[in-house]
Amino acid sequence: MANRAPTFSLQRIIFLSVSLVLCIQVGWWINVQIRESGRLLQARAQALNASRAEAWQMDSLSILAFIHARPDPSSRAGAVEGRMPALPSLEQRREAIQRHFPHVAVVLSRRSPDDPALLDGSAFLALRPEPMLELENQRWHSVFRAASEGAFMVVAVLLGFVLIYRKLAEELDLKLRQRNFTSAVTHELKTPIASLRVWTETLFTRTLPEEQKQRIRTLMEKDIERLNELVGNLLDVARAETGSLVVHLAPLELAPWLRGVCEAMDLRLGAGSLGLKLEFTSEPLWANADPKALATVIENLLSNAFKYAADPRQTTVTLDGDGDDVLIVVSDLGQGIAPKDLPRVFHRFFRVGDELTRQVAGTGLGLFLVQEIVTRHGGDVRASSRGHGLGSAFTVRLPRIPRPADG
Numbered sequence: 001m002a003n004r005a006p007t008f009s010l011q012r013i014i015f016l017s018v019s020l021v022l023c024i025q026v027g028w029w030i031n032v033q034i035r036e037s038g039r040l041l042q043a044r045a046q047a048l049n050a051s052r053a054e055a056w057q058m059d060s061l062s063i064l065a066f067i068h069a070r071p072d073p074s075s076r077a078g079a080v081e082g083r084m085p086a087l088p089s090l091e092q093r094r095e096a097i098q099r100h101f102p103h104v105a106v107v108l109s110r111r112s113p114d115d116p117a118l119l120d121g122s123a124f125l126a127l128r129p130e131p132m133l134e135l136e137n138q139r140w141h142s143v144f145r146a147a148s149e150g151a152f153m154v155v156a157v158l159l160g161f162v163l164i165y166r167k168l169a170e171e172l173d174l175k176l177r178q179r180n181f182t183s184a185v186t187h188e189l190k191t192p193i194a195s196l197r198v199w200t201e202t203l204f205t206r207t208l209p210e211e212q213k214q215r216i217r218t219l220m221e222k223d224i225e226r227l228n229e230l231v232g233n234l235l236d237v238a239r240a241e242t243g244s245l246v247v248h249l250a251p252l253e254l255a256p257w258l259r260g261v262c263e264a265m266d267l268r269l270g271a272g273s274l275g276l277k278l279e280f281t282s283e284p285l286w287a288n289a290d291p292k293a294l295a296t297v298i299e300n301l302l303s304n305a306f307k308y309a310a311d312p313r314q315t316t317v318t319l320d321g322d323g324d325d326v327l328i329v330v331s332d333l334g335q336g337i338a339p340k341d342l343p344r345v346f347h348r349f350f351r352v353g354d355e356l357t358r359q360v361a362g363t364g365l366g367l368f369l370v371q372e373i374v375t376r377h378g379g380d381v382r383a384s385s386r387g388h389g390l391g392s393a394f395t396v397r398l399p400r401i402p403r404p405a406d407g
């Protein structure tokens with residue numbers, strides 16, 4: 001994963017820039033909304049003020065009409081020289097104003113310096129406080145609505161971005177791992193084939209003493225074993241992916257089977273090279289298992305304990321019961337796994353570190369296969385490590401079964 005860091009940081013920069021632009025855009029939108037609602041409310045307040053002026057006009061006109069009214073000289077009946085119609089009382093005028101302008105109040109003292117005095121100076125016209133308060137409330141309501149809609153938009157879009165970003169990062173990571181896998185498999189295939197070619201040429205072109213022939217034969221067997229293991233793993237992974245990896249479960253006594261698998265693997269890797277220590281409980285433990293598939297699990301874990309630890313190795317395999325389960329733990333004192341990598345070691349193609357600096361050969365499929373097989377046994381597998389350089393432990397948990405009647 002040599003080019004992983006720059007790609008991810010570029011993605012991050014794009015992501016942050018888009019988020020920033022989005023936040024600015026939404027901030028501007030909120031600002032526009034607030035300004036618009038402010039303008040609307042200002043217009044309503046002006047309309048209210050105008051209604052006060054209209055009320056004043058109406059009242060003044062009615063008073064002027066009374067003042068200028070003259071008795072009709074042509075009317076004889078009830079005509080009284082010089083008598084003027086009586087002015088409407090303040091109460092009557094208040095009622096008339098109230099009827100036409102419900103938001104305007106006739107008050108005896110000014111509430112605000114803008115309140116106009118009635119034409120005869122008997123009272124003042126003021127705006128009622130309720131509509132103004134309602135306008136103020138409406139203004140806050142629209143500010144709150146614009147802000148919450150904007151916040152919701154930002155959160156929704158950012159959430160979408162985060163999901164897309166994560167999906168993209170996953171895809172990219174898988175692509176990179178796949179690319180690394182191809183080069184790793186090519187390398188894994190080429191190395192034993194090249195070595196087999198050299199040994200075959202040596203055997204057929206030179207006359208060698210029997211002892212050296214024997215040594216070459218052992219080395220060739222190791223290469224063939226390595227190829228066989230790789231092809232077997234690849235086939236199993238392909239089966240796991242298509243769902244055709246089938247395990248044939250039958251009651252299995254774990255201790256003798258596990259001892260056999262560990263000892264055979266120790267021999268294959270070079271007798272004693274694992275520094276193997278078996279710690280088995282004396283109690284007989286049984287599980288429904290496919291011995292061949294489960295052997296692949298243990299072989300992969302032991303192969304990793306060998307690959308990721310330096311000489312002299314100390315590998316411990318423990319077998320114990322835990323309530324209704326059986327635990328098989330393969331632990332080593334090798335290079336360990338950093339906490340950030342622990343959750344990913346079971347991912348397909350995942351390998352810790354950088355392809356350019358990585359020293360140990362591998363494909364990143366072993367632990368994926370381990371997990372697939374253990375899951376098909378109804379169990380689970382976990383990795384733990386106290387950190388880099390402090391070794392690792394892999395715990396396989398399987399459902400325990402009672403010893404069969406004829407076991």
Ligand code: ADP
Nearest residue numbers: 304308336345351352362363364365366367392
């Ligand atoms: P690989 O073919 O690379 O060994 P695995 O799937 O078996 O693939 O392991 C995935 C990665 O987990 C390895 O590349 C290695 O970085 C890490 N790992 C697995 N087992 C161990 C271990 N016992 N000690 C340290 N690291 C380990």
